[in-house]
């Protein structure tokens with residue numbers, strides 16, 4: 001075994017989370033969003049595990065990502081490309097049998113000109129990020145129908161705030177769009193949208209982060225951790241009360257304490273904003289980060305775990321103890337950013 005930081009990816013838990021999401025909307029197709037290398041955990045491993053469990057629809061952001069997923073899962077399942085096509089990527093769509101999600105008038109024009117390749121239409125219902133304006137349904141209805149879209153979709157801006165009025169506004173706007181394509185499957189919900197009730201399910205849901213153990217679901221919904229991130233202790237030492245730790249002398253020992261320095265830093269995805277606030281778990285004992293996270297190293301207070309604190313022992317920074325969204329909140333971020341930020345140096349294991 002190397003002494004590199006290690007991310008053990010729990011494919012069975014990702015499959016279990018997908019089934020948990022599917023059970024929330026039993027009458028719809030539950031797809032899997034595997035963009036950004038399956039949120040950092042490895043699309044070439046995650047997608048086949050889900051396909052084997054019966055998932056037949058996948059979403060990526062780029063056609064290059066789609067090619068990787070196609071190679072991993074074979075010819076059957078549908079792969080949608082959220083960021084759409086360009087002149088230079090049309091061939092990738094053709095070769096790897098990818099479905100273009102069209103979200104601009106330039107996309108629509110390109111696909112009309114290309115002819116015959118499958119597409120979905122993404123309408124903006126208020127997020128103002130990507131999406132065709134609803135007004136096109138009046139001004140270009142024939143052109144849109146001529147593309148014979150296999151899906152119409154939109155994206156929720158505030159699904160993680162169940163009480164936000166935007167959710168209902170977007171749903172109502174999307175109802176009108178779905179009604180304009182009565183025989184085409186419609187899709188609105190991301191992970192948090194799956195928690196808003198079956199009115200938001202339409203024919204297909206698009207969970208991403210929840211598959212990877214993130215998001216903050218209602219208490220009745222339990223998600224399993226998708227990854228355990230661990231790193232080795234390199235050195236254990238004593239600090240006297242009043243001594244400081246690390247760059248900027250940002251932490252001052254309030255009393256004599258035992259510290260351990262671990263081989264994990266911001267190059268591995270432990271954000272600098274985790275300085276003085278992340279927690280590492282050593283043999284189930286929480287050990288707070290002391291001082292600044294540096295590129296390759298982080299120091300933790302192991303005073304309460306002295307017996308386990310030895311060079312070579314592994315400290316958990318994400319996993320069953322270090323829960324993804326709790327750890328993210330400590331660093332003032334979200335699970336999305338922690339997972340997609342896992343650095344290339346972190347060894348991914350798929351036991």
Ligand SMILES: *Cc1c(COP(=O)(O)O)cnc(C)c1O
Nearest residue numbers: 033155190191206207208209210
């Ligand atoms: C990323 C993305 C999703 C998945 O969102 P999660 O919040 O990770 O569930 C769904 N739909 C679109 C359009 C996306 O960009």
